[in-house]
Amino acid sequence: MSEILLSARHLCAFYGATRVLHGIDFDIVEGSVTAFLGANGAGKTSTLRALSGMIETTGEIRFGGQAVAGKTTEELARLGIAHVPEGRGTFSRMTIEENLQLGAMSRKDRAGIAADIERVDGYFPRLRERAHQQAGTMSGGEQQMLAIGRALMMRPKLMLLDEPSFGLAPLMVDEVYAILRKLKEDEGVSMLLVEQNAAAALALADQAYLIETGEIVMSGLAQEIGRDENIRRAYLGY
Amino acid sequence: MSKRDALQRSNCARGQLAKPQVLLTIVALVIAVLLPLAVKNFVLFQLTLAMAYGIAILGLSLLTGFNGQFSLGHSAFFALGAYTAAIMMDRWGISYIWTLPVAGIVSLVFGFLFGLPALRLQGIYLALATFSLAVATPQLLKSKPLEPLTGGVQGIVIIKPDAPFGLPLSSDQWLYYLTLAVVVVMFTCAANLINSRTGRALIAIRDNPIAARAMGVDISLYKALTFGVSAFYTGIAGALGAIVIQFVAPDSFTFAFAIALFVGLVVGGVDSIAGALFGGLFVLFVPNIAEQVSKGLAGAVYGVIMILAIYVMPSGAAGLVRLVVSKVARIRATK
Amino acid sequence: MELVLSQILAGLSTGGIYACMALAIVMIYQAIDHLNFAQGEMAMFSTFIAWQLLHWGLPYWLAFFLTIGISFVGGVLIERIVFKPLKNAPVLSHIVVFIALFAILNSGAGFIWDFTIKSFPTPFGTTPLFGTLISSHDAGMISVTIIVLLLLYAFFRYTRVGLAMRATAANPESARLVGIRVGWMIALGWGMAAAIGAVAGMMIAPVVFLEPNMMISILLYGFAGAVVGGLTSPFGAVIGGFSIGIIENLSGFIPYVGRELKLTIALALIVAVLTVRPSGLFGRVIVTRV
Numbered sequence: 001m002s003e004i005l006l007s008a009r010h011l012c013a014f015y016g017a018t019r020v021l022h023g024i025d026f027d028i029v030e031g032s033v034t035a036f037l038g039a040n041g042a043g044k045t046s047t048l049r050a051l052s053g054m055i056e057t058t059g060e061i062r063f064g065g066q067a068v069a070g071k072t073t074e075e076l077a078r079l080g081i082a083h084v085p086e087g088r089g090t091f092s093r094m095t096i097e098e099n100l101q102l103g104a105m106s107r108k109d110r111a112g113i114a115a116d117i118e119r120v121d122g123y124f125p126r127l128r129e130r131a132h133q134q135a136g137t138m139s140g141g142e143q144q145m146l147a148i149g150r151a152l153m154m155r156p157k158l159m160l161l162d163e164p165s166f167g168l169a170p171l172m173v174d175e176v177y178a179i180l181r182k183l184k185e186d187e188g189v190s191m192l193l194v195e196q197n198a199a200a201a202l203a204l205a206d207q208a209y210l211i212e213t214g215e216i217v218m219s220g221l222a223q224e225i226g227r228d229e230n231i232r233r234a235y236l237g238y
Numbered sequence: 239m240s241k242r243d244a245l246q247r248s249n250c251a252r253g254q255l256a257k258p259q260v261l262l263t264i265v266a267l268v269i270a271v272l273l274p275l276a277v278k279n280f281v282l283f284q285l286t287l288a289m290a291y292g293i294a295i296l297g298l299s300l301l302t303g304f305n306g307q308f309s310l311g312h313s314a315f316f317a318l319g320a321y322t323a324a325i326m327m328d329r330w331g332i333s334y335i336w337t338l339p340v341a342g343i344v345s346l347v348f349g350f351l352f353g354l355p356a357l358r359l360q361g362i363y364l365a366l367a368t369f370s371l372a373v374a375t376p377q378l379l380k381s382k383p384l385e386p387l388t389g390g391v392q393g394i395v396i397i398k399p400d401a402p403f404g405l406p407l408s409s410d411q412w413l414y415y416l417t418l419a420v421v422v423v424m425f426t427c428a429a430n431l432i433n434s435r436t437g438r439a440l441i442a443i444r445d446n447p448i449a450a451r452a453m454g455v456d457i458s459l460y461k462a463l464t465f466g467v468s469a470f471y472t473g474i475a476g477a478l479g480a481i482v483i484q485f486v487a488p489d490s491f492t493f494a495f496a497i498a499l500f501v502g503l504v505v506g507g508v509d510s511i512a513g514a515l516f517g518g519l520f521v522l523f524v525p526n527i528a529e530q531v532s533k534g535l536a537g538a539v540y541g542v543i544m545i546l547a548i549y550v551m552p553s554g555a556a557g558l559v560r561l562v563v564s565k566v567a568r569i570r571a572t573k
Numbered sequence: 574m575e576l577v578l579s580q581i582l583a584g585l586s587t588g589g590i591y592a593c594m595a596l597a598i599v600m601i602y603q604a605i606d607h608l609n610f611a612q613g614e615m616a617m618f619s620t621f622i623a624w625q626l627l628h629w630g631l632p633y634w635l636a637f638f639l640t641i642g643i644s645f646v647g648g649v650l651i652e653r654i655v656f657k658p659l660k661n662a663p664v665l666s667h668i669v670v671f672i673a674l675f676a677i678l679n680s681g682a683g684f685i686w687d688f689t690i691k692s693f694p695t696p697f698g699t700t701p702l703f704g705t706l707i708s709s710h711d712a713g714m715i716s717v718t719i720i721v722l723l724l725l726y727a728f729f730r731y732t733r734v735g736l737a738m739r740a741t742a743a744n745p746e747s748a749r750l751v752g753i754r755v756g757w758m759i760a761l762g763w764g765m766a767a768a769i770g771a772v773a774g775m776m777i778a779p780v781v782f783l784e785p786n787m788m789i790s791i792l793l794y795g796f797a798g799a800v801v802g803g804l805t806s807p808f809g810a811v812i813g814g815f816s817i818g819i820i821e822n823l824s825g826f827i828p829y830v831g832r833e834l835k836l837t838i839a840l841a842l843i844v845a846v847l848t849v850r851p852s853g854l855f856g857r858v859i860v861t862r863v
Contacts, residue, residue, distance in 0.1 A: 073746075091744050092743075102740050102751050105736075150751065359851060366797070369840075544670070549659070
């Protein structure tokens, strides 16, 4: 029942000559939410970029049964990995509707795409109101929703989310996470969530990994990690 | 030594020389000084011109490389300096030595004045505006109202100066040493400028104008001043060029020359002071080489060489040197 | 008064040339976010190819469309072979390669076909319309430009590929994240720009006569038109091109301005427009939150 969707072994990642991930191992279970937690600069974003083929890597990555290390970003996207990047990656000069259509770029089923736009608008009614507005003029929270919506349009097997709470007011963070919870429970979307805001992430996640300076220092059930006061104080700052 | 001095010394600003670089510079200087003994007058003439181009490219580097203002119009300032020198020497009988500072100052003023409206333009729009300047220059030089001063299409002929104080040097040798001296002075000044607070402000404006403004840098003033200083350098280079070639004419300063200067800038390394000299050599010698390879396809060969140069050195000669140096440093560090 | 009117109309017909060129320029800018300085030379080279095909006896429209196809392929090849390896080079280095391309095409065309002026036929004839103010070729050229403009507009606005291309130019990294094959989008953009340039060249050549340097000043005017119109707007590019044509002709009325200074005047006006409206007359002012 719980299949491994993605697994990484001895994964190292490099920015030029600098190594930022030092041989990490992790598994993502299908239908679950996995959280990667850690301080600034720990290597969380680098992990996501490694999984999306955006930086140089060595080591093994298996996704849906295939070895995918070394594939290009667009190939990985077409295989079903939807990456919501740091900074949202919105096409700011284009309208909201165009941004969503771009999410469906690698799909061919027109009816399905139209249905999905309806579905996404259902999750994010604010987007429907502003369908023809330039995406770059929206607030941070709205852009985050748009970014998630665009990822959903890809009908992904796995969603990678890089700090969805970044720069958002607490109320907005709650709204975004409520939507992520809906996606998890109603649609069973598998997610890999990278966060500095550990509390919000742990409330949603099933599994959690703690990263520090490019190495995984702890892993386990999100609930247990969230309950352990020592871990929280040492690694998560609360 | 105050704390601030110590901090500044420890900064690795680009223009600052480290020990091996100081050694290399001294060696290069010694070779340069001894060169006229080994080399024919015509080659000296070419090298002198290449150095003049190098100074012009250094001016461009200050503006485009270090300050991020894209200029495709520096042939205009070169022409301005050249004509200033020619007019002073031929029409008013002033000695060539004085033409250098005057050409510089005239260009500085024009550069600053051009820099002011240019403040509103960015990137490709600024390139177009400066390019217009380059296109306009030969036409303005040929125009009827300015003809009595500029000599119109025919230009102005200058007499080549002899070595002063009866020194046993040929004209070409004297001009070579004069230009070399100017190069040393101006390049050192540029390096000091880049290392100073002003220099860092320039670079900050290039890298992140909003952050620079937030830190209190007066962007408008600095950008316009940089234009002026850049024109200053190129104007002096133009004056030197005019003296060396002994001739100025409108069609020597077309937009093709502006483009050549730009190519020299990139091939040398856009934000490298030493690279400007390499660029000058490139601009002078490579078209000649191209013509020797194939007279009919000279332009095509030049183009191919340019492309190869970019493939091998995407960040210019200076970029390649930096890459090699850092690789060597890494090898040494892991030993 | 009549003189001014006739100059304006004459300006419209030269403006048609500049509008055509400006369209090609904006096209490639939309695709690759760079200005292609070799655009004019590519158009010139395409026109020479057309001339060669006609010289070998092909009928006009066959040569026309064959040249468009060859130019498209040529554009794609140039991108894949010359520019793909430069992916990571800084912007200014790219520009040097554009300049190199310019030199290669100019020199190459001169070498293959020499520098003598050749005549190039027009499918529209040269009958004067509305008195002697505008010729049937001018009308034909303007019509072709408008047709190309409409096709482009429809392509970018209503097709998926058009949307993908716009996305690639706007934000290549995000485009990759949604699965767009960015490399091929860029190559496609080049191909389309080359094709449009070929059309522009074949429309222009009957008027200015075919020789390797024919496109240089036209490219400049085309750039000026594109920039004035606003580089994000194909419609603006066309308006800009026509405006430049009119301005160029009207500036003949200013004293002391010979043929040479006309270009300077036009460019000076461009700079003036840009100082007041830095994104061009019709360009979309991009709002970005810092």
